[in-house]
Amino acid sequence: MGNPEKIESIEEELHRTQVNKHTEHHIGLLKAKLAKLRREEEADKNRSVGSTLSYAVKRSGDATVTLIGLPSVGKSTLMNKLTNANSKIASYYFTTLTVVPGMMEYKGARIQILDLPGIIGGASKGRGLGKRVLSVVRSSDLILFIVEVHQPDTLPILINELKNIGIRPDEQQPKVTIEKASMGGIAINSLVPLTKMRNETITKVLQLYDIMNARVIINEDISYDQLVDVILQNRKYVPSLKLMNKIDLVSPQTLKEIKSKINYDYISISAETNLNIDILKEKIYQKLDFIRVFMQPKGEETDYEEPLIIKNNSSVLDVCNKIHRELKYTLRYALVSGKSVKYNRQKVGVTHRLMNEDVITLITK
Ligand SMILES: Nc1nc2c(ncn2[C@@H]2O[C@H](COP(=O)(O)OP(=O)(O)OP(=O)(O)O)[C@@H](O)[C@H]2O)c(=O)[nH]1
Ligand SMILES: [Mg+2]
Structure with a gap:
């Protein structure tokens, strides 16, 4: 057999x-x-x-967020509201045919958003635009699942497609x-x-x-x-937010009825008429769980003006990588003051985990 x-x-x-x-x-x-x-x-x-298994989308910014939804639920419309991008919008299926990146700037953080083609049941097995596209979700920090107000029960299709390619939305390792x-x-x-x-x-x-x-x-x-x-060992555990779009199409009464039937938490929005978009931005920012750290160049004052935005639980190595790709090779140690250490200007190595508002000096060779 x-x-x-x-x-x-x-x-x-x-x-x-x-x-x-x-x-x-x-x-x-x-x-x-x-x-x-x-x-x-x-x-x-x-x-x-x-x-080649995945789309090469260059990651940039402080975090990457992907938009996942069936065709025509309004992903590109939302993308254009959140970012500086201009992703094509139309009333037919599969308007977006490739991954379109955009940047959302919010509270000093630069958040990369990837607009994807619509996915359909079976995408992970090659139906529709398929697996190659979906694989960009693996390296993202947050998934935005979007359903339409008229099809609130389609969320399991989306989750299932991601699970089929080894992504575990909202699960912990x-x-x-x-x-x-x-x-x-x-x-x-x-x-x-x-x-x-x-x-x-x-x-x-x-x-x-x-x-x-x-x-x-x-x-x-x-x-x-x-x-x-x-x-x-190759599973990706990615958090998500669920959005219900096009709420402008139904009455408040219908919206209530839907809410009583749905068993997951979601944010109601209308991308087209700009409803709750600011609330959404804030939720994205919070969910990404950023911290701010301040750099103090050796022998100089701490730079409180432009903090470095990093994910909570990041290490000194992550900070190095953020500043310059080669920096980790010349780093000897770091001096850290703040909540993550016991003493001021404590000497730490690359694996040391930082906390919000730490002050860091990098000592290089
Ligand atoms: N009424 C209403 N229409 C919307 C809303 N958001 C998007 N639309 C419309 O829905 C249609 C599809 O929007 P798109 O943004 O292209 O949808 P998409 O999810 O990117 O579609 P694909 O790229 O084909 O997967 C367009 O006609 C939009 O104008 C909304 O909040 N309310
Ligand atoms: Mg689109």
């Missing part, structure tokens, strides 16, 4: 199997097998096409580590009670991925799907 047939037969079995206490571990294992086969299929396909070893079999050390997995099946899933010897430390009650994510 080739991979496509194997995939089909597992899909059938999954379809046939009822989910209950007796079958859940078996189903977990089947899904892990399916994930592995699909991945091999994908690798084969890419090899035969010889494709599971607190599980797998330390591979050269012998000793698989030792599982769970520090929390597991309700969704059992040791025997965990071992089988690991073996499926050719991990025969390892120490598994489990700090969170995860599912088999998440275990596969940990094994594959």
Whole structure:
């Protein structure tokens, strides 16, 4: 049996199997097998096409945000309201055919926004404008999911397409580590009670991925799907905001009714008539979780006028990279004052994590 047939037969079995206490571990294992086969299929396909997997969009600014939505929901209209860009707008599907970048300046931060072509169910498998386009989301800091007021229940389609290419919107990296070893079999050390997995099946899933010897430390009650994510190590955990656009088309009463039916938090906007666009800008800024740090060049005054905007939890290395690509090679250490250190002008290395309003001096060779 080739991979496509194997995939089909597992899909059938999954379809046939009822989910209950007796079958859940078996189903977990089947899904892990399916994930592995699909991945091999994908690798084969890419090899035969010889494709370059992602769009080369140059990242710029302090953070990158991508607009994700079905065709014609108003992504480009919103893009033009948020940034200096002029992305084409029209009432037909697939007006935007490639990734269009723009820059939003807000409270001193420069936020790059990427307008994408509309995605449709099956995009991750090559339908519509597909996977290459979607892959730019992997390196973004925030996703804006946009649905139209008339189709508020289409959000799962969007999330599903991203999940299919290894993006995990709004999830956190599971607190599980797998330390591979050269012998000793698989030792599982769970520090929390597991309700969704059992040791025997965990071992089988690991073996499926050719991990025969390892120490598994489990700090969170995860599912088999998440275990596969940990094994594959190439998942991207990206936060999101959900937007409902075109609210100008319905009455306040209808809007209320929609709200009562929808089970996720969203921001109501009208890109065309500029409703709630300022609120949205602020929410984007907050969600990106920036901090400001001040540079003090050696022997000079601190520059409080132009703080450096960096993501919370950034390190001295991130600061170096932001200033100049080569800087990290000549850096000896940094002197930091502020909340992230115990003493003023404390000497720290590149991995030191900074906090809001720290003052930094970089000492180079
Ligand atoms: N009434 C109303 N119409 C809107 C709004 N935002 C966008 N539109 C209209 O919706 C249509 C599609 O808008 P676009 O911005 O091109 O949509 P898109 O999501 O970029 O579409 P694709 O690039 O094809 O995926 C256009 O006719 C817009 O004028 C809105 O807030 N209210
Ligand atoms: Mg568009």
